[in-house]
Amino acid sequence: MLKKKAAALQPTERTSLLSHSSDLLDFHLGDLLEAVDDVHNLAGVLKVISKGDRKRDDYEGRFYAALAHLHHHLKPAITEWDRVVDRMPNDD
Numbered sequence: 001m002l003k004k005k006a007a008a009l010q011p012t013e014r015t016s017l018l019s020h021s022s023d024l025l026d027f028h029l030g031d032l033l034e035a036v037d038d039v040h041n042l043a044g045v046l047k048v049i050s051k052g053d054r055k056r057d058d059y060e061g062r063f064y065a066a067l068a069h070l071h072h073h074l075k076p077a078i079t080e081w082d083r084v085v086d087r088m089p090n091d092d
Helices: 002-008 023-048 056-087
Strands: none
Touching: 023 056
């Protein structure tokens, strides 16, 4: 589903630095923020749950999946960020 959603978005050039640099970058940053929230919340649970708790394995697996999801979205976000920055006019 994410591939369809990402493919449907076309990068949009903007002239104002106050607006989003591109729709694609906005999409990737939204995914990153969701993944960061998941990692943060699961890390908080793992800090307080005892090592003997039967649910700990489940939370550790979910934490690993959240980290992998974050990692998965980093590269396209950085690639789009670089593309947007490369198209900005030089201040020379």
